[in-house]
Amino acid sequence: MSNDLDTVFAALADPTRRAILAMLLEDDMAVTDVADPFEMSLAAISKHLIILTKAGLISQEKRGRVKWCKLEPDALRAASVWMQGFGQFEPVNLDAFERFLEVELPVTDDP
Amino acid sequence: MSNDLDTVFAALADPTRRAILAMLLEDDMAVTDVADPFEMSLAAISKHLIILTKAGLISQEKRGRVKWCKLEPDALRAASVWMQGFGQFEPVNLDAFERFLEVELPVTDDP
DNA sequence: CGCATATTCAACCAAATGGTTGACCAAAAC
DNA sequence: GTTTTGGTCAACCATTTGGTTGAATATGCG
Structure with missing residues (x-):
């Protein structure tokens, strides 16, 4: 499926x-x-x-x-909804999000 | 891992x-x-x-x-956090994100 | 018009993916 | 002990993926 x-x-x-x-x-x-x-x-x-x-x-x-x-x-939201099925998440971790921004956003360095 | x-x-x-x-x-x-x-x-x-x-x-x-x-x-949580960055905000705005967290996702203990 | 710009198409390639089998090894059961 | 069970490993195969080039197709500009 x-x-x-x-x-x-x-x-x-x-x-x-x-x-x-x-x-x-x-x-x-x-x-x-x-x-x-x-x-x-x-x-x-x-x-x-x-x-x-x-x-x-x-x-x-x-x-x-x-x-x-x-x-x-919207498509991302759909995937996010799927993840809610695993509802045992702790609340979103702000530190993790900031780390993501530092690592992921400088696209000029991307492989 | x-x-x-x-x-x-x-x-x-x-x-x-x-x-x-x-x-x-x-x-x-x-x-x-x-x-x-x-x-x-x-x-x-x-x-x-x-x-x-x-x-x-x-x-x-x-x-x-x-x-x-x-x-x-944990790994799912990381991915979920990543997606939140796109699902909720048009321009990434950390302050707004933090405010959103405080209002919408009050911190609780591990379920 | 003639030419540059924006984007895709087509053919090709190497590497990764998702599956199969059969041999193999460790632990349990008899 | 011997056999069964739980699980991985190794080799193989077909398909997909992520990239390359060079040609093709529009569109805009002087």
Whole structure:
């Protein structure tokens, strides 16, 4: 039984894609600008964006020759709901979130 | 073991592994009993359990010839925290996040 | 128009993933 | 002891993944 959690979690499993999501958290971006800080080819980033789109994590809208990418947090929320099934979480740990921001957000260092 | 988001999300991306986690939510289980409801081989389930262990989502303890599997929600918690960053706020705002925590998620003791 | 820019497509590649079998080892049961 | 049970290991296989290039397709600009 393959549901959309498969694609959402698989999309989140790649550090490049998580870095892209972090970038889109700040603002909508064109594909070329998303690709800019990464060392890989534009085609590779384009593929990552397609994966994120199929997972519903972002949406892409073409205006002119520029395709704009926009964060769509609803899919993340769905995954989060799945996790609530494991309801034994302690409340969200702020320290962990801050550590995430320090480690994950500087996308220029991303492998 | 590792709380790396890569391995945690990759582990969660497989429906068999999510089903295993759901089973372990009810109680600790031996490897053979985990494998029982699935149609695949015991070796395949054993591999899935190793992946879950490496992701830190479960732990395995051998008592006698039986290896017991136990849910370890810490890694899930880390992933959940990561997702909260996207689900709740448009621009990441730590102050707002902290305020949100105080209002919406009052700290309680370990359940 | 002619050319640059933005993005994808197609073919290819190496490595990882998810599964299978059969041999193997340790612990328990008879 | 011998056999059964619990579980992993090793080798293999098919498919997917993440990346590369180079060509192709639009769109905008001078």
